Amino acid sequence: METLKGYLKKRGNQVNRKVKPRVRFIQKANSDSGGFRVSCLATGFYPRHMNLTLFRDEQPVADHEITGGDLLPNGDGTYQMRKSLEISAADKHKYTCSATHLSLDNKLDVTLEYPGETFESVTTSVLVVCVLGLVLLTLAAIIWIITWRRRRQSVSTSDYSSASTTSDS
Structure with missing residues (x-):
């Protein structure tokens, strides 16, 4: 018992510390179902006990719909927990997600x-930017071709006449 008390005295600040969790949602498209996997991730917290609850329209999501929920250690002595829903x-x-x-x-x-809209709007934005880039690239190529042809045509149709030399001796 004295050993434990001594250890607690030396390491009390570390053992009794409290580290707030970082909580965020992660979305991932599920190609099999065409839907999404929404995950609530709480990470970097200490001590290890954490309550993480998922709500749909302010009502708790049924346990049979949720996967995960295991408490896992991080390499820095803190913990993490993830709960996911299809x-x-x-x-x-x-x-x-309530922690x-x-x-x-x-x-x-x-x-x-609105799950999924972030992914769809990003996809749409990227598509629009790619199409605009392609249009601009095509226009630049057309302008370059037109100016190149005009220059070539003006060089080939220009009237070069040799200067006549006359010598009076």
Whole structure:
């Protein structure tokens, strides 16, 4: 018992520390179903006990719909937890991830308004930029070809006449 008390005295600040979690949503397209996997990830927290709850339109998501939830250690002595949910591409629900932890004064809520739209809007934006780039590149090529032909034509049709030399002796 004395050894444990001594250890606690030496390492008390480390053992009794509280580190707040970083909580965020991650979306990943699921090519098999055409939907998405929405994951709530809480990472970097200490001590290890954490409550992580997923809500759909302010109602808790049923446990049988959720995968994950295991507590995993990080290499720096903190912990992480992830809970995931498969949703369809047409899903227009509001999802919230709620975390409660000893380091937090209140619960921490992170909201995802319309899953999938971020991915779709990014894809659309990238497509629009690519099409505009292709149009600009095509226009530049056409302008270059036209000016090149005009220069070539003006060189070939210009009237070069040799100067006549006359010598009076």
